[in-house]
Amino acid sequence: MNYEAVIGLEVHAELLTKTKIFCNCTTEFGGEPNTHVCPVCLGLPGTLPVLNKKVVEYAVKAGLALNCEISKFSKMDRKNYFYPDLPKAYQISQYDLPLCKNGYVEIETSDGVKKKIGLTRIHIEEDAGKLMHENVDGSLVDYNRTGVPLIEIVSEPDMRTPEEAYLYLTKLKSVLEYSEVSDCKMQEGSLRVDTNVSVRPVGSKEFGTKIELKNLNSFKAVQKALEYEIKRQIKLLENGETIVQETRRWNEQKGITEAMRSKEEAHDYRYFPDPDLVPIIVSDEWKEEIRKSLPEMPEHKKERFVAQYGIPEYDASVITASKPLADFFEKCVLEYSSAKTVSNWIMGEMMRLLKETGKEVEEVLIKPHQMASLLNLIDNGTITGSIAKTVFEEMFATGKNPEEIVDEKGLKQLSNEDELRKIALKVIEDNPKSVEDYKNGKDKAIGFLVGQIMKATKGKANPQLANKILLEELSK
Amino acid sequence: MELHELKIHELNDLLKKKEVSAVDVTKAYLKRINEVEPKVDALICKTEDFALKKAEEADKMIKDGNINDLTGIPVIIKDNMCTENIRTTCASKMLEDFVPPYNATVVENLNSLGAVMVGKANLDEFAMGSSTENSAFKTTKNPWDLERVPGGSSGGSAASVAADECAFSLGSDTGGSIRQPASLCGVVGMKPTYGLVSRYGLVAFASSLDQIGPITKDVTDCAIVLNAIAGHDPKDSTSVDKMRKKDYKEFLKEDIKGMKIGYAKEFFRQGLDEGVKRSIEASLKIFEELGAEIREVSLKYIDYALAAYYIVSSAEASSNLARYDGIRYGYAAEKYEDLIDMYMVSRSEGFGKEVKRRIMLGTYALSSGYYDAYYNKALKVRTLIKQDYEKAFQNVDVIVGPTSPTVAFKIGERVEDPLAMYLADVYTVPVNIAGLPGLSMPCGLSDGLPVGLQIVGKHFDEGTILNAAYAFEKALSFTAKPSFKGGAR
Ligand SMILES: [Zn+2]
Numbered sequence: 024m025n026y027e028a029v030i031g032l033e034v035h036a037e038l039l040t041k042t043k044i045f046c047n048c049t050t051e052f053g054g055e056p057n058t059h060v061c062p063v064c065l066g067l068p069g070t071l072p073v074l075n076k077k078v079v080e081y082a083v084k085a086g087l088a089l090n091c092e093i094s095k096f097s098k099m100d101r102k103n104y105f106y107p108d109l110p111k112a113y114q115i116s117q118y119d120l121p122l123c124k125n126g127y128v129e130i131e132t133s134d135g136v137k138k139k140i141g142l143t144r145i146h147i148e149e150d151a152g153k154l155m156h157e158n159v160d161g162s163l164v165d166y167n168r169t170g171v172p173l174i175e176i177v178s179e180p181d182m183r184t185p186e187e188a189y190l191y192l193t194k195l196k197s198v199l200e201y202s203e204v205s206d207c208k209m210q211e212g213s214l215r216v217d218t219n220v221s222v223r224p225v226g227s228k229e230f231g232t233k234i235e236l237k238n239l240n241s242f243k244a245v246q247k248a249l250e251y252e253i254k255r256q257i258k259l260l261e262n263g264e265t266i267v268q269e270t271r272r273w274n275e276q277k278g279i280t281e282a283m284r285s286k287e288e289a290h291d292y293r294y295f296p297d298p299d300l301v302p303i304i305v306s307d308e309w310k311e312e313i314r315k316s317l318p319e320m321p322e323h324k325k326e327r328f329v330a331q332y333g334i335p336e337y338d339a340s341v342i343t344a345s346k347p348l349a350d351f352f353e354k355c356v357l358e359y360s361s362a363k364t365v366s367n368w369i370m371g372e373m374m375r376l377l378k379e380t381g382k383e384v385e386e387v388l389i390k391p392h393q394m395a396s397l398l399n400l401i402d403n404g405t406i407t408g409s410i411a412k413t414v415f416e417e418m419f420a421t422g423k424n425p426e427e428i429v430d431e432k433g434l435k436q437l438s439n440e441d442e443l444r445k446i447a448l449k450v451i452e453d454n455p456k457s458v459e460d461y462k463n464g465k466d467k468a469i470g471f472l473v474g475q476i477m478k479a480t481k482g483k484a485n486p487q488l489a490n491k492i493l494l495e496e497l498s499k
Numbered sequence: 500m501e502l503h504e505l506k507i508h509e510l511n512d513l514l515k516k517k518e519v520s521a522v523d524v525t526k527a528y529l530k531r532i533n534e535v536e537p538k539v540d541a542l543i544c545k546t547e548d549f550a551l552k553k554a555e556e557a558d559k560m561i562k563d564g565n566i567n568d569l570t571g572i573p574v575i576i577k578d579n580m581c582t583e584n585i586r587t588t589c590a591s592k593m594l595e596d597f598v599p600p601y602n603a604t605v606v607e608n609l610n611s612l613g614a615v616m617v618g619k620a621n622l623d624e625f626a627m628g629s630s631t632e633n634s635a636f637k638t639t640k641n642p643w644d645l646e647r648v649p650g651g652s653s654g655g656s657a658a659s660v661a662a663d664e665c666a667f668s669l670g671s672d673t674g675g676s677i678r679q680p681a682s683l684c685g686v687v688g689m690k691p692t693y694g695l696v697s698r699y700g701l702v703a704f705a706s707s708l709d710q711i712g713p714i715t716k717d718v719t720d721c722a723i724v725l726n727a728i729a730g731h732d733p734k735d736s737t738s739v740d741k742m743r744k745k746d747y748k749e750f751l752k753e754d755i756k757g758m759k760i761g762y763a764k765e766f767f768r769q770g771l772d773e774g775v776k777r778s779i780e781a782s783l784k785i786f787e788e789l790g791a792e793i794r795e796v797s798l799k800y801i802d803y804a805l806a807a808y809y810i811v812s813s814a815e816a817s818s819n820l821a822r823y824d825g826i827r828y829g830y831a832a833e834k835y836e837d838l839i840d841m842y843m844v845s846r847s848e849g850f851g852k853e854v855k856r857r858i859m860l861g862t863y864a865l866s867s868g869y870y871d872a873y874y875n876k877a878l879k880v881r882t883l884i885k886q887d888y889e890k891a892f893q894n895v896d897v898i899v900g901p902t903s904p905t906v907a908f909k910i911g912e913r914v915e916d917p918l919a920m921y922l923a924d925v926y927t928v929p930v931n932i933a934g935l936p937g938l939s940m941p942c943g944l945s946d947g948l949p950v951g952l953q954i955v956g957k958h959f960d961e962g963t964i965l966n967a968a969y970a971f972e973k974a975l976s977f978t979a980k981p982s983f984k985g986g987a988r
Contacts, residue, residue: 062601066822068594068702069581069603071735101818103865105842112821164826293865295874298707298815301736 045072064170066111086123116148141179332362347384358395388422521557521571570613593849603700621655645986650680675927682902682951693934697732705812756790761895774945817861902951
């Protein structure tokens, strides 16, 4: 029997508001434990929450960017449970009337198929604190994160493969970054992912038993955990066993999922409307105001890049997948006319170095005008293309101007005919075999000889000139 | 007359004329507290040093010509309102050592006017009760008869005013907790419209019902204190911000000719003491003689109010009180096995019986499978009762009736019977359910104990209530004072 997986994702993203959702404490990451707190976010007796309007604005922005309907009327509810990181013993969240609903995200799978993944809802809520178990007898709690605003984005169970889940997350992250509502840094916990997965025979309309996966620390981890979990579930069914509804934890080291808790231990959260807060009303005027403030989304940017700069669609989609990268590209193009050259450099050298160093685009030291200078140095013959790559690496590492690097390291292109001719003659003398090959009609040998000239000049020789001189000398 | 017998406006006259200083006034009240407190037990703590410091500041304000209605006036605050660096216990073992780092907004308001806090008043634990017998620390006695309860939950606040331990006090009212003790202690108490007074810093019992209000010796003082505490607070989302600030003293007029005064026939049925009934009927006559028009109104769903109240208030309380888990502050278990055990032991030992009863009731009402049958149904009843009042107020300006079905009952009499205790609030609860303003004032004596008249008004129409109450007060001139009779000590 053939099985298919049914995958749904729940994503929590911290919003980039300056202050917390119900008080004026900073949302800044880090800070000594329990320094970003006040009586309100500590839930001290008698204190009351006051909803930060910016949180609603940002969540509506995310909702609009993700094609959601925005509720004119929504409310905050209390989710009651005891845990030391939750100072009021309830989390203020939204239950039956979320701020945004019925949206979608469009993904494109590796075989070029476009698919819409539905979004059930987006709601706002407060984050909890953090338990720390290291180096202490017992546990300590840091409440700095308590009350940081979150949006929870719940997808429909529309994904069928781990790849689709990965693409969905990538796209979602890109849209959230684009709309400037979240910085989506998984390592700082500002983006967190839980997933639900079940399997069923292909063609079946009913859902199988749902397993919830936790401890997914990267999009790749989501993909790997799903791959493992789907195999595990199919194997169970093939062996005639039943799947029990439970929460499982992804063990990154072992590459397996492990049981955490079963449904019997599930909480009754006793949701009810928070009587300390008033309903949230989003008027049409406010909604339109927020819509107008939305920056250009990836698809539109991609289309515009193709039309405006004439770069291939593939280049445009790679560059626009990351907003900071797209911004860098556009600034470079302002200073340098050949957009295709810029895109080649970004997609080649820049992305290679980003990957190697693990840096974020925002951390790159190269300024767009420096990038343009570098490309101009190639065009006017000051340096060769291969030297330019060395210069770029140095720029990436230090942020220095390319001219400076060229001067300091003496990387200027060698275009002096006399000097080059001397080197060419030496190369001809040292490589009689290749010379003979060439004379016997093996044109490829010329490439080798040019290469030898480049080697002798440490890549600085003007390649066209070197070629011309070689041909002259060999035909003598 | 002794200083401690004076009303706010009388003390204010003396202070203005500089016949006495704020320090003189404060010392007189501190002395009075020392005299009567052993009999009444109205206070959880006396704030002597703090009061003398504040009195000096008040004298400086007076010297600088900055005197207002409350400068130098001694006040007692119910011990469920947070006071910066002064213990706020809610009469619970759970918060016995809790010292808030902030003031409730109402406390902040009184401080800025130069009022002088001389102590914090006893209450039923977390304001849950109608007799102060649920306090973890002491039972307050009724100054009219020390063997009887002062009512609750603001029993300490009402008894302290009746016993002249302060010029006025603040109470909180969730289902009658200001009006019922005011009634039983023969003083004036008002629960303002929900949203008129900030709840910030009031330790929550039932957030959608709680409201802070004044307990005073007369109606004029009630208006003065209301002026000080009413108004929008950006720290409380449920405090109303579209209201124009009123001067409630402007409503203190004796003329109520043509005022339409309703009485609900449902309030005069079984369970109402004969003596109370007589006083209320006599009160209606007085209103009539003052030129008011008396009309009968009907509150059809009133019988369901108490049930709806206990579901909604307990549901909210079960969530509001969940934060007392022994981790960050408050009572913590000494011995426990794991996290769950620590929660259970801390909460079992830290809370009293009635609080635990309501937490269980509320938790049950919100549980999946029961939510619709209880919580949702209670919300529907709430809507119906609101509509009842809206309809009634199409024909009348205020609705009057008894505040409590009985006069003060004996200490211990209802402790073992929660339902009998809950019935003490049968006339006050519907007013909270509908979010309306209500005032209780003395309207006579029955068996030597004060009877309270409740006047309920339209939303944010405290003015009309004060007008009716002021005219009634002038016509009745209730001058009886508590005798401090009985009691073991
Ligand atoms: Zn805070």
